[in-house]
Amino acid sequence: MTTLYPVQDTFVRGEISPRLHARASLDLYRAALSKCENFVTLPHGGIRKRGGTIFVGEVKNAAKTTRGIPFIFSSEQAYCLEFGDFYIRVYAYGARVGTVEIASPYAEADLFDLAYLQSADQMWISHKDYPLKVLTRTAHTTWTLKDYEFDDGPYDAINDTSTTLTPADYGSLTPAMTGLISPSGTVTSTSAAADAWEAFDKDVGTDVEWSGVTSGFVGYQQAGGAQVIVDAYYVTATDSVNVGRQPVSWKIEGSNDGSTWTALDSQTGQSGWSGGETRYYEFFNKAAFEYHRFRWLSVNGQGSSQFAEVTMNKAAASQTPFNLTASSIIGINDDAGFQNSDIGRAVRLLGSDGRWRWAKIISRTSATVVTIQLYGHALPDLSPITRWRLGTFVPGKYVESGSLHEERLAFSRRFSVYASATGDFDNFALGEKDDAALEFVQAGGGQANDIVWIADSDGALLIGTSGGIRALSGSGIDEALTPSSFKNRNSRTFGCARIRPVAAGQSFLYVTRSRKSIAELVQTSVNKFTSDDIGQISEHIPKQGVVELAFQTDPDPVLWFPLENGELGGYTHQPSQDVRGMHRHHLGGAFTGSEWAIVESAVVTPGQNGADDIWLFVKRTLSGVTKRTIEIMTAPFEYGGLDDAFQVDCGLTYSGAAVNAVSGLDHLDGESVDVLAGGKVYKALPVAAGQVALPGGAVASKWQVGLGYHCEANTLELDVGGRDGSIIGRRKKVAKVMLSLLETDTSGLEVQSFLRGRWEKVRMPSIVAPDGRATLFTGNVEVPIDDSWEGQGRVKIRHVNPTPCTIRAFTPVFDAEP
Structure with a gap:
């Protein structure tokens, strides 16, 4: 031998x-x-x-599953959110934040299908069955959850039926004036021109002339002293013969006394008009005024002033909503007509001047009549509108996942990706400019595979589908994604599960369609990617069914993933050193029918000591009762004193005067715990009335106490x-x-x-x-x-x-x- x-x-x-x-x-x-x-x-x-796990607290309702979601403003301000059955609670650095609790619409069964993305103090939360929500932190203890309101889009296809939509109002500052004081309000102007009202009569075929005048004003006073907000307007020139009298520089002004005026917008160099031309202008304004006027400073060169129309828009916040009447129900909600679920939905209308406007449905009267508020420019007339589009996001069509990419806010639904205008997250109106909003139908490729997640990568928006991953980017190297420059590239990858992927250094880690394996996505060239099954050599671990992913970077790069059997999977990931090792973790205690505690959710946030906090949502049977707790896995022990080692689960630390017993362990009543106290090990000590005592009258000034576990x-x-x-x-x-x-x-x-x-x-x-x-x-x-x-x-x-x-x-x- x-x-x-x-x-x-x-x-x-x-x-x-x-x-x-x-x-x-x-x-x-x-x-x-x-x-x-x-x-x-x-x-x-x-x-x-x-490391062991520190007890943070019990969830609100131990009978129902909860999920953790990280909210990370910065490495110094990080939170863990407890999402439960119709509520959200907030935790930070091992403790609940005050009594903060936010009502939410999300039922227990839907929690693990929620997708989320965050920018600074806002988090967008999406689910196919719920309207998009935005969670906002305005202070440490002040949080709100509201519907996220899209501005102008996205929309379904343009109506191709014979159904028309007829507006009952223009949405403008003035009604169609028929005189200086009729039908309401008062028109004033330079030289008190008798026909000045024709600047507001909604008729481009009439115009107003001030002979021998090259500067002046025409204004409107609201009836009854009402104050309204104006934030857009358009100017229509007179006919070709007299276009030389068109103003070329002017101001839009507001006043509440008719004598002190505030400039709202100013324009110069507006030359080169053609006869009957209309030009459109928008400006930011939240101030309401009783008086508004168009004051021109110079004209195109001739010695008189003449123009056809000045149409100021009454901002939506100042409008009285008005009816929009459909000629039939055909083409509306699969020929069912308007529904109550359309309240809050956007609608786009093409006016007779060839310009699109958008409105929001405020209420529903019938299958053919809704009340709207108009945004942007006022309508030129009240004629029936044949070309219109209804907003995309309604029940059954809500967004499902989101990401930020190149200063755009992007969302996906089924086969499509919608991205906002650059730097304007609320604006989803399509356009041809490079910074306009984008819409990609069949973004998941030629196959009709659902998009299950989208994520930002270097130079590309990654689109995870049930059939594989694609990369949406600009058409050239280092070229931005725009309406005119885009390419949708396929990659040799696996189909994806509806589980949020995580960035892991130079790669992404994601769960494959079966939820029984984890793959790594690596960029091989410009916007080209490939995948390998990182768990193939340890396939028996993720094969239990992956619930979600959370990636820790400090002190070691480890992927944590709860499994459907209650185990906590771990994967040490440092490809540059060929470190790729999976491990399994059983938390101390047990749940009825299982030999270990059930980990239902895992979250990683930056910790206060430089190491990441690993938040675990755990289910156990304690003293015959089901309890769900929130715990933080401590940083692993290294280079310290034995008294500081925390190697128990669902435990607590005591530090102070030397004592024989410690309390505060109510969550472990009736259980046996392990204790490290004064450098000595005590096994299986009973907890009664929330207290545990050392045998033989021993005392210690530093305790680590909790459920024991072995490795x-x-x-x-x-x-x-x-x-x-x-x-x-x-x-x-x-x-x-x-x-x-x-x-x-x-x-x-x-x-x-x-x-x-x-x-x-x-x-x-x-x-x-x-x-x-x-x-x-x-x-x-x-x-x-x-x-x-x-x-x-x-x-x-x-x-x-x-x-x-x-x-x-x-x-x-x-x-x-x-």
Whole structure:
């Protein structure tokens, strides 16, 4: 027999699939384990016991599932949101934010189908069955959730039926004037021209002339002293013969006393008019005035002034909503006519002057009559409108996911992507300018695959569909995405699940369509991507069904993913160092029917100490009752004092005067807990009335108390090569194990043969202080093992104390058949 000493000094491949346990020829084999539970594989090669979880609080309703969603304003201001059945609560840095609770429309069954995106203090929340909402933080304890209102779009296709829509009003500052004071209000002008009212008569065939005058004004006073807001207007020139009298510079002014005027807009250099030409102008204004006037400063060159119309728009906030009447129900909501669900919907109207306006439906009277508020420019007349478009987003057609891309706010629905105007997130009106809003139908490619998510990448908007991932970008290298420059590229990728992907360094990680594998999306060239199944070597872990993804960057790059069986999956991801290892985590405690606590949701936010906070939403059976708690996984122990090690779950810390008992553990009433107090380990102490006491009257000034858990690593059958080939499958007997440890409490470390049932403790009396306090050991230890010749040279390693454990390398010493 030959004694062999094969060293395994890296575990970066984590726990691999049972299907690979005999593939000793693979390079990854010597860096893998058959089981990696509650250990995290480290980029440096070793494995380290995960941090414990600090109890933050119980969810509002323990009987219903909750979901966590991050709200990250900056690395210094980060929140975790508790989304429950029709409510949202806010947490930050281990505690609930005051009594903040926001009513929401989202039912428990829909929480994990919510998509979200955030910019500064706003978060847009979307779901196919709910109108788009925006959550806004205005102060630490002030949060609001409201419907997000799209300005001017997006819209369905232009009406191609014979149905017309007839407006009952113009939406303008003035009615169609028939005299200086009729039908309402008062028209005034330079020289008190008797026909000045014709500037507001809605008839481009009439005009007003001020002979010998090259500057002046024409204005309108509201009836009854009413004050209104004007934010747009258009000017129509006179006929070709007299176009030389057209004003070329002017101001729009407002007043509330008829003598003190405020300039609202000014224009200069407005030359080159053609006969009957109309020019349109908009400006920002929120101030309401009783008087408004058009005051021109100069004309086109001739010695008189003459023009046909000045039409000022009454802003929507100042309008009295008016009816819009359809000639039939054909073409409206699949020929069902207007519905109550159309309230709040946008409608686009093409006026007789060839210019599109948009309005919002305020109320519904019948299947053919709705009341609207008009935005932008007033209508030129009240004739029936044949070309119109209804807003896209109505029940059954709400947006499903969103992203920010190149200063645009983008959303997806079914096969389409809608992007706002550049820098104007509210404006979805289509146009031809480079910064105009965009709409891409069949953005998911030639197949009719639903878009399940969109995400911003370097130079492209990634479109995840059930059939694969596409990249929407400008048509050239480093060219922005515009209405006239776009390309929709296909990539060799997997179909996607409706689970939000995460950015992981230079790549994206996403869940494939089956929800049973995780893939990495890598950019191979300009806007070209490829995918690999990162979990293929550990396929048995994500195969339990991935619920969601959360990526931690500090202190180590780890992807966390709750699984449908309640386990918490982990994946250490550092491709540049070929570190790609999966591990599984069972939280302390249990839920009825399961041997471990059920992790239902995971969120990562920046923490206060530089490391990321990993928020977990956990379900357990405690004292026979179902409880759901919010917990934060602590940063892993490294380079500190043993008293600071937090290696319990759903636990709390006490620091203060030396005491024999601590309270505040009401959430663990009736349970047994592990305690690290004063550097000593206490196991299975009972909690009663929210309090736990140390046995024998012991006291301590620093406590870590919570549900105990152990970590376990099982090795593979190492193949060091025999004289006549592989020794895989040959009989072996392990005599002892040598472990290289870092900052490890060896009193909690145990080793076992795969065939023998006895756990061998690491016995090192010299590292236990005389007062019974545990100490941390760094170095090599040997552990004799009682093994059988029927073994495979495999061992189990576990750590059972609420203390740290890091294994740098493992060497089994065994004899093998020649």
